[in-house]
Amino acid sequence: MKKNRSGKILLSFLALAVTIFALSGVKLSAGSFRTGDRPLVICIDPGHGGDDEGAIYKHGGAEIMEKDLNLIIAEALRSELLKYENVTVVMTREDDVKVEPQERADIAYASDADVFISVHINANPDKPSRGCMIMCNVSHYQAPGAKTPDNYMVSSRLGGFLLDYLIEKGLLVSDDMDEYGGFEGIVRRPYSEDGGASKEELYDDGSVADYYYQLRFTAKYGIPAVIIEHAYLSSDEDYEAYLSSADKLAELGVADALAIAETYNLKLIEE
Ligand SMILES: [Zn+2]
Incomplete structure (x- = not known):
């Protein structure tokens, strides 16, 4: 016995x-960061919205708001991703509405999202910076029920491919790597309260949480995430080259989709 x-x-x-x-x-x-035949659920998060305009800069006499450009990029990203097999796309907003930070993560969680892609455009009022950067998860924290065996690695892989495809489009790597504490276009920022206070927020494994709420709230749900800062709205050169028309913005969304497709080995739907 x-x-x-x-x-x-x-x-x-x-x-x-x-x-x-x-x-x-x-x-x-x-690429195999999902289990079974279930569709890959991608949550796209167009940054800002409603009375949160994001960056605002004048170009050609008009006030251009980051929130509007983010939505155009995000919509192009969605259309492009839907050309692939076994993909479901969820958006945190489809209109010019304000969505609270926690609500964005809640939408991803409620949709059983495998990954969270936050779409933004950068700005630097202090110097004529240009280029792109990707914020990736700072911690190796794996929440209970984490969507992949290694969310940190998935975020990193995504970040690397996103940079590759944006650079292929001609974008520079952001000039602000030092200010963001990043390296070669990738930023991993540990939590600290704005204003430089030393207060920390920790994940349940004791590691310091992500500074950016888009990464922190989703990490607590076990969802790997990235924030894409596509270019600088504060730069006339970046604006002219990448942001000044719906077509140019859509091309950024297409570049993002190619990077996601490569990360997850997605196959195009046969016509
Ligand atoms: Zn933004």
Whole structure:
């Protein structure tokens, strides 16, 4: 009886070991960051909206608001992603409405999203910065029920491909890497209260949380995330090259989609 029981325990251990091995296999095989045949659920988060305009700069006599450009990029990103097999897209807003930070993460969670893509445009009032940067998860925290075996790695891989495709479009890497504490276009910023206070916010594993709420709130739901800062609205050069028409903005959304498709090994739907 006793012997039999320990045999069962041994079998359980073996099953667990096999499961762990299988999971690490998923982790190592590029692109397979989901389980089964369930569609990949991508939550696109067009930054700002409503009375939160984001950056505002005058170009050609008109006031251009970041919130409007983000929505155009996000809509192009959605259309492009829907050309791939087995993909579902959820948006945190489709109109010019204000959506609270927590609500954005709640929409992703309620939709069972596998990944959260926050769409933004940068600005620097102090110097004529140009280029793109991607904010990736700062912590290796894996919330209970995390969507992938390694959300930090998924965020990083996404960040790398997003940069690749934006740079391929001609964008520079942001001039502000030092100010953001980033490196080669990737920013991982640990939580601190604005104003430089030393207060910390920690995840349940004791690691310092993400500074950016888009990354922090989704990390608590176990969803890997990135923030894409596409170009600088404060730069006449960036504006003219990448932001000054719906077509140019849509091209940024297409670049984002190609990067996501590469990260997840998505296959185009055959015509
Ligand atoms: Zn923004």
